[in-house]
Amino acid sequence: DVHLVESGGGLAQPGGSLRLSCAASGFSITDNYMNWARQAPGKRPEWVSVLYSGGGASHAESVEGRFTSSRDTSKNTVYLQMDSLRVEDTAVYYCVQNSGWSGLDYWGQGILVTVSS
Protein backbone atom coordinates (compact mmCIF):
# COMPACT_ATOMS: atom_id res chain seq x y z
CA ASP A 1 0.00 0.00 0.00
CA VAL A 2 1.11 3.56 -0.70
CA HIS A 3 1.94 5.40 2.52
CA LEU A 4 3.14 9.01 2.75
CA VAL A 5 4.13 10.76 5.96
CA GLU A 6 4.94 14.46 6.01
CA SER A 7 7.05 16.16 8.67
CA GLY A 8 8.91 19.41 9.26
CA GLY A 9 6.03 21.84 9.44
CA GLY A 10 5.43 24.45 12.11
CA LEU A 11 5.70 28.17 12.66
CA ALA A 12 8.02 30.37 10.63
CA GLN A 13 8.47 34.12 10.41
CA PRO A 14 7.95 35.99 7.15
CA GLY A 15 11.17 35.78 5.19
CA GLY A 16 12.15 32.59 7.01
CA SER A 17 12.66 29.02 5.85
CA LEU A 18 11.32 25.56 6.51
CA ARG A 19 12.04 22.17 4.99
CA LEU A 20 9.26 19.64 4.66
CA SER A 21 9.97 15.93 4.34
CA CYS A 22 7.77 13.20 2.92
CA ALA A 23 8.73 9.64 3.81
CA ALA A 24 7.25 7.22 1.28
CA SER A 25 6.65 3.50 1.67
CA GLY A 26 4.98 0.81 -0.41
CA PHE A 27 6.60 2.03 -3.64
CA SER A 28 9.78 3.66 -4.96
CA ILE A 29 9.78 7.43 -5.42
CA THR A 30 11.95 6.94 -8.54
CA ASP A 31 9.07 5.09 -10.22
CA ASN A 32 6.50 7.85 -9.80
CA TYR A 33 6.04 11.58 -10.10
CA MET A 34 5.87 13.05 -6.60
CA ASN A 35 3.92 16.23 -5.96
CA TRP A 36 3.38 18.76 -3.23
CA ALA A 37 0.00 20.43 -2.88
CA ARG A 38 -1.26 22.84 -0.23
CA GLN A 39 -4.56 24.02 1.12
CA ALA A 40 -4.98 27.31 2.93
CA PRO A 41 -7.72 27.40 5.60
CA GLY A 42 -11.17 27.34 3.98
CA LYS A 43 -9.71 27.34 0.46
CA ARG A 44 -9.48 24.87 -2.40
CA PRO A 45 -6.31 22.80 -2.76
CA GLU A 46 -3.46 24.30 -4.79
CA TRP A 47 -0.81 22.33 -6.67
CA VAL A 48 2.69 23.46 -5.63
CA SER A 49 5.30 21.29 -7.34
CA VAL A 50 6.14 18.06 -9.12
CA LEU A 51 9.33 16.04 -8.87
CA TYR A 52 9.64 13.90 -11.97
CA SER A 53 10.83 10.31 -11.80
CA GLY A 54 14.05 11.36 -13.58
CA GLY A 55 14.80 13.94 -10.87
CA GLY A 56 13.79 17.20 -12.54
CA ALA A 57 11.12 19.45 -11.03
CA SER A 58 8.51 22.08 -11.86
CA HIS A 59 6.90 24.57 -9.49
CA ALA A 60 3.81 26.73 -9.41
CA GLU A 61 4.36 30.35 -10.36
CA SER A 62 3.38 31.44 -6.83
CA VAL A 63 6.41 29.63 -5.33
CA GLU A 64 8.88 29.65 -8.25
CA GLY A 65 12.30 30.83 -7.11
CA ARG A 66 11.42 30.39 -3.41
CA PHE A 67 10.56 26.69 -3.08
CA THR A 68 12.75 23.80 -4.22
CA SER A 69 11.79 20.13 -4.55
CA SER A 70 14.37 17.38 -4.10
CA ARG A 71 14.69 13.77 -3.03
CA ASP A 72 16.92 11.24 -1.30
CA THR A 73 16.44 7.93 -3.07
CA SER A 74 18.35 6.01 -0.37
CA LYS A 75 15.72 7.13 2.15
CA ASN A 76 12.80 7.00 -0.31
CA THR A 77 12.02 10.53 0.85
CA VAL A 78 11.13 13.74 -0.97
CA TYR A 79 11.66 17.26 0.34
CA LEU A 80 10.24 20.72 -0.14
CA GLN A 81 12.67 23.48 0.80
CA MET A 82 10.68 26.63 1.41
CA ASP A 83 12.60 29.92 1.55
CA SER A 84 11.52 33.56 1.67
CA LEU A 85 8.26 32.47 3.25
CA ARG A 86 5.26 34.77 3.08
CA VAL A 87 2.13 35.00 5.21
CA GLU A 88 0.14 33.71 2.22
CA ASP A 89 2.16 30.46 2.26
CA THR A 90 0.26 29.48 5.42
CA ALA A 91 -1.48 26.19 4.62
CA VAL A 92 -1.64 22.47 5.18
CA TYR A 93 0.96 20.96 2.86
CA TYR A 94 0.35 17.54 1.35
CA CYS A 95 2.74 15.09 -0.28
CA VAL A 96 0.92 13.45 -3.18
CA GLN A 97 1.92 10.52 -5.37
CA ASN A 98 0.97 10.22 -9.03
CA SER A 99 0.38 6.55 -9.85
CA GLY A 100 -0.70 7.41 -13.38
CA TRP A 101 -4.43 7.81 -12.82
CA SER A 102 -5.66 11.24 -11.79
CA GLY A 103 -2.31 13.00 -11.50
CA LEU A 104 -2.70 13.40 -7.73
CA ASP A 105 -3.64 9.89 -6.68
CA TYR A 106 -2.48 9.21 -3.13
CA TRP A 107 -2.35 11.97 -0.51
CA GLY A 108 -0.46 12.07 2.77
CA GLN A 109 -2.20 13.26 5.92
CA GLY A 110 -0.72 16.73 5.57
CA ILE A 111 1.41 19.03 7.73
CA LEU A 112 0.55 22.54 8.86
CA VAL A 113 2.84 25.42 7.97
CA THR A 114 2.09 28.77 9.59
CA VAL A 115 3.92 31.91 8.52
CA SER A 116 3.40 34.70 11.01
CA SER A 117 5.35 37.32 12.94
Added chain:
Amino acid sequence: EIVMTQTPLSSPVTLGQPASISCRSSHSLVHSNGNTYLSWLQQRPGLPPRVLIYHVSKRFSGVPDRFSGSGAGTDFTLKISRVEAEDVGLYYCMQATQFPYTFGQGTNLEIK
Protein backbone atom coordinates in the same frame (compact mmCIF):
# COMPACT_ATOMS: atom_id res chain seq x y z
CA GLU B 1 -3.79 28.40 -16.33
CA ILE B 2 -6.99 26.39 -16.74
CA VAL B 3 -9.80 27.73 -14.55
CA MET B 4 -12.24 25.20 -13.10
CA THR B 5 -15.74 26.36 -12.11
CA GLN B 6 -18.13 24.23 -10.08
CA THR B 7 -21.86 24.51 -9.47
CA PRO B 8 -23.54 24.49 -7.07
CA LEU B 9 -21.23 25.58 -4.24
CA SER B 10 -23.59 24.07 -1.69
CA SER B 11 -25.88 21.07 -2.10
CA PRO B 12 -28.32 20.06 0.66
CA VAL B 13 -29.54 16.55 -0.07
CA THR B 14 -31.93 14.12 1.59
CA LEU B 15 -30.45 10.75 2.54
CA GLY B 16 -31.16 8.17 -0.16
CA GLN B 17 -31.77 10.81 -2.81
CA PRO B 18 -29.47 11.56 -5.76
CA ALA B 19 -27.02 14.45 -5.98
CA SER B 20 -25.27 16.05 -8.92
CA ILE B 21 -22.34 18.47 -9.21
CA SER B 22 -21.22 20.22 -12.38
CA CYS B 23 -17.77 21.39 -13.38
CA ARG B 24 -16.71 23.51 -16.31
CA SER B 25 -13.15 24.16 -17.48
CA SER B 26 -11.94 27.29 -19.26
CA HIS B 27 -10.14 25.19 -21.87
CA SER B 28 -10.66 21.73 -23.30
CA LEU B 29 -9.20 19.05 -21.04
CA VAL B 30 -8.41 16.66 -23.88
CA HIS B 31 -4.68 15.95 -23.73
CA SER B 32 -2.57 15.53 -26.85
CA ASN B 33 -2.42 11.80 -26.00
CA GLY B 34 -6.22 11.58 -26.26
CA ASN B 35 -6.90 11.20 -22.53
CA THR B 36 -9.01 13.67 -20.58
CA TYR B 37 -7.49 14.28 -17.16
CA LEU B 38 -10.56 15.36 -15.23
CA SER B 39 -10.97 13.93 -11.74
CA TRP B 40 -13.31 14.31 -8.81
CA LEU B 41 -12.00 14.34 -5.25
CA GLN B 42 -13.83 14.08 -1.96
CA GLN B 43 -12.62 15.74 1.23
CA ARG B 44 -14.29 14.75 4.48
CA PRO B 45 -13.90 17.13 7.43
CA GLY B 46 -10.38 17.06 8.86
CA LEU B 47 -9.04 14.65 6.24
CA PRO B 48 -6.98 15.00 3.07
CA PRO B 49 -8.68 14.87 -0.32
CA ARG B 50 -9.10 11.45 -1.89
CA VAL B 51 -9.72 10.54 -5.51
CA LEU B 52 -13.17 9.23 -6.42
CA ILE B 53 -13.19 9.48 -10.22
CA TYR B 54 -10.36 9.88 -12.74
CA HIS B 55 -10.30 10.20 -16.56
CA VAL B 56 -13.84 11.67 -16.38
CA SER B 57 -15.67 8.43 -15.58
CA LYS B 58 -13.38 5.78 -14.06
CA ARG B 59 -13.91 4.93 -10.42
CA PHE B 60 -10.76 4.87 -8.28
CA SER B 61 -9.94 1.73 -6.31
CA GLY B 62 -12.42 1.11 -3.49
CA VAL B 63 -14.91 3.79 -4.52
CA PRO B 64 -18.58 2.69 -4.25
CA ASP B 65 -20.48 2.35 -7.50
CA ARG B 66 -23.06 4.95 -6.41
CA PHE B 67 -20.47 7.49 -7.60
CA SER B 68 -20.28 8.10 -11.34
CA GLY B 69 -18.72 10.68 -13.62
CA SER B 70 -19.53 11.85 -17.12
CA GLY B 71 -18.80 14.60 -19.59
CA ALA B 72 -16.35 15.62 -22.28
CA GLY B 73 -14.29 18.58 -23.46
CA THR B 74 -15.10 21.34 -20.99
CA ASP B 75 -18.25 20.15 -19.21
CA PHE B 76 -18.34 17.43 -16.60
CA THR B 77 -20.68 16.01 -13.97
CA LEU B 78 -20.35 13.95 -10.80
CA LYS B 79 -23.44 12.04 -9.74
CA ILE B 80 -24.20 10.20 -6.52
CA SER B 81 -27.12 7.84 -7.10
CA ARG B 82 -28.23 7.60 -3.46
CA VAL B 83 -26.55 9.84 -0.91
CA GLU B 84 -25.38 8.22 2.32
CA ALA B 85 -24.39 9.94 5.57
CA GLU B 86 -20.69 9.23 4.95
CA ASP B 87 -20.82 11.26 1.72
CA VAL B 88 -20.97 14.55 3.63
CA GLY B 89 -18.02 16.78 2.78
CA LEU B 90 -16.45 18.87 0.08
CA TYR B 91 -16.18 17.76 -3.53
CA TYR B 92 -13.63 19.18 -5.95
CA CYS B 93 -13.13 18.71 -9.64
CA MET B 94 -9.50 18.82 -10.73
CA GLN B 95 -7.72 18.97 -14.07
CA ALA B 96 -4.33 17.36 -14.64
CA THR B 97 -4.19 17.88 -18.40
CA GLN B 98 -1.64 20.64 -18.04
CA PHE B 99 0.47 22.24 -15.32
CA PRO B 100 -0.41 23.89 -13.07
CA TYR B 101 -3.02 21.34 -12.02
CA THR B 102 -6.07 23.30 -10.91
CA PHE B 103 -9.15 22.69 -8.78
CA GLY B 104 -12.72 23.91 -8.73
CA GLN B 105 -13.94 26.03 -5.78
CA GLY B 106 -15.50 23.01 -4.11
CA THR B 107 -19.09 21.94 -3.50
CA ASN B 108 -20.25 21.38 0.07
CA LEU B 109 -22.52 18.34 0.21
CA GLU B 110 -24.68 18.37 3.32
CA ILE B 111 -27.66 16.42 4.55
CA LYS B 112 -31.00 18.21 4.82
